Amino acid sequence: MKSSSNGSRKILPVDIVIIVALIALVIALVGILSGGNDDNGKIVDTNGDGQVTLADYSGKKIGSITGVNYDDIINKCVPGSEIMYYANYADMIVALKSGMVDAIILDEPVLYAISRQDPSIAGIPEDMKPWDMSFIFSPKPNCDLLLSQMNMFIEECKEDGTMEELQTIWFGDDESKKIIPPLTDLSGEAGVVNVALESVYEPIVYIKDKTIVGFEVDLLYRFCQKYNYSLVLNDMDFDAILPAVSVGKYDIGASGMSYNEEHAESVRMSTPHYSTGTLLAVPASDLGMGNTANDSFSLSGMIDKVKSSVNKNFVKEDRWQLIVKGIGTTCLITFISILAGSIMGFGICLLRRTDSRLANPICNAYTRFIQGIPMVILLMILFYVVFGKSKISSVCVATIGFTLIFAASASEIIQSGLNSIDNGQREAALALGYTDTQAFFRFLFPQAALRFIPLYCIEMITLLNDTSIVGYIAVQDVTKMSDIVRSRSYEAALPLITSTLIYFLLAKVISLVMDRLFKTIQPKRIKPEDKTMIGGED
């Protein structure tokens, strides 16, 4: 709101500086990072047995993903190494390519998909731990039938060769075969199957051409086709899938679920549909493969890299549309929450003014409670507990959550603005014969608004940035969409900086709107020279 004081609504030089700096950062980072680890073509054979094996990575830094228990495997097969945890595959791969870790641990199909797309990454062909991939099922009794049908279906597929066919399609090179018919083609006579999954797991579950596809999705589709179900896919954070299914919010959880005893306590597991392994992925150059040509550092080379990065992240498969969709979701949640939260916060203020013995403690308790718990947890409580059984959409739940959060802070800000207005204003209005309500709306609130709007604007921007956590409850906002893009392009810099720019510009829009509002309600002071001009009429 600094711009309000110097009276300019144009984009200020400071904004331009920030934007230019961000773009420069994009070019620099993309230029440096996207080239991959091509600084040398060394072969890492530390024990000198003439072959690069798992043993060569003992004592090195190994990247692992959170939410999957790889620790034991690493400790057993690559003893003495330091484990670094990453939230998703994209981050982990960027870490490998930039040399932050020496190797990463991956499931076999995932490694295959990655190395096919990015030849600078290769796997060490020693299976550290074979495991079975299953679907998880809700413990609710109405899923009993569904589970038995699925088990039967998987057995059938294994027998009649369908499973093999699916593996050839999804783990193979022919992109044209990797297609799933539209979900709307399913009849749905027998009801709806709600599936929770995370679409950043190529080739098991991922987004291609803006739709969720993959080996498991294809399997689910064929299952629904056979048993006349319709299929609804709910894309969310991997960490959230298990709890969501265990409370019965969704019927099935997918995305490469492995069988383990903890899972078995809260959900039911289907017959395994795919047996796979766990491999260590390393820079291809370690194995003496891949592109070892040393790029010379030049501006044109950098621009080429940026071009290819833009192409990979946004142009290919029209991935920019994902980002646009994310912007829509972020805007929807932010602006509806601000609107509804403002109304609710204002209501809380009005209740507090009544001096009611009941309303005041209730309002106070409400704000203290909402402000006292982390937003992620509040959202999860709403999603899994409060609305756990209802069919209300996750965008709706996010909007409700942020409305509650914004109402609490809005009421505090409005209240502090009202408190700063001298009680004499109210008394003067009453003494003239205005009612308490008239005094409030005509004199107290307009004056308080001038004082709280700058703070209010900051709170709105904070809310906008806070909405980036909605990925936790299966909402695909800007942040989540950029994660999805990263999971396909295996690049961090461009998608992240693009999200930064988007949030920055949205925040700018908010502050411009509020600035305008501020100017509208601000008293129209007249400069001394204008007074004589207007003095005559009115």
Next chain:
Amino acid sequence: MSMITIEHLRKEFPGLTPLADVNTTINKGDVISIIGPSGTGKSTFLRCLNGLETPTSGKVIVDGEDITSGDCNINLIRRKMGMVFQSFNLFGNLNILENVISAPVNLLKIPKDEAIAEARELLKRVGMLEKQYNYPDELSGGQKQRVAIARAIAMKPEIILFDEPTSALDPTMVGEVLSVIKGLAREGMTMMIVTHEMRFAKDVSTRVFYMDEGIIYEEGTPEQIFDNPQKEKTRKFIKRLKTLTFDVDSATFDLPGINTMIEVFGRDNSLAPRMIRNLNLIFEELTAADLVQKAETLPIHVDIEYSETDESAKISLTYGGEDYDPLESGDPLSAKIVKNIVSSAEHTYTDKNSIVMELRS
């Protein structure tokens, strides 16, 4: 014609009872000044009249309606009673003209053009037309208060309550506000003014209430209250008396100590240095050098009074023994010194001697 009747008005705050039992009647055309020491409920009294404070008990009857009863619409009563506050309380979000027309247009539903024309007339009367498009924070205190008065008059009230209208003002701005109020008094506006401006109260009012101890302690015309107050507390307040009393009960009393005491009293109350010296001199010549020498005079009661209003002091000595006037029968040199200092001296004897001397600056 009685406009407001107040019966047994009482207002209690937790741990404080500013109004104990107020009874009076206010008539049309009255200009009532309410004076009294701080904290004696003058402002509370005024605020009870238009319901800004809810009385603990008692009745306030305005035009036949008891505003303390539940079924009275206080908002309608307030339209008939203007109020001017110590802290002006102009609406900060409105300009001067809007401040004046707001209530007439919104509450009395007077057409806006008409209200603006009237408001300009009023602003002209209080000398503020030039500032009609300014905002309150661009005005001086005196200017704000004049606008506040115009805002009150714009509702055409039957009475205007002034709650210390000049207390928050610079001394240089008091005059402009008082002259506006005087103008209203001349036009016959009924007003009640809580004020510390004694001269103004004396000039402008038809009645004066001296409030103390939670009641209207003394009431009368300005002449009665200011020139001839009947009660001691009123007199002390009007004359703004400062007093010092002590007893001398032994011939070996602490003279330097008492001299210092008189000096401190004098300095604290801004007496002229010469007057402090003279008070000391009188005390020494009459008491120390003369009276204490006679054992039967003890104890000697000394009473010093200083009036800020007329900057005069009075020292009186009361002592026992036979009829004895030191100025007549005492040491001639001492008597001469004292007589030179005082403007009057009077000795009386009933069962005790009493000598009262006045000093002027």
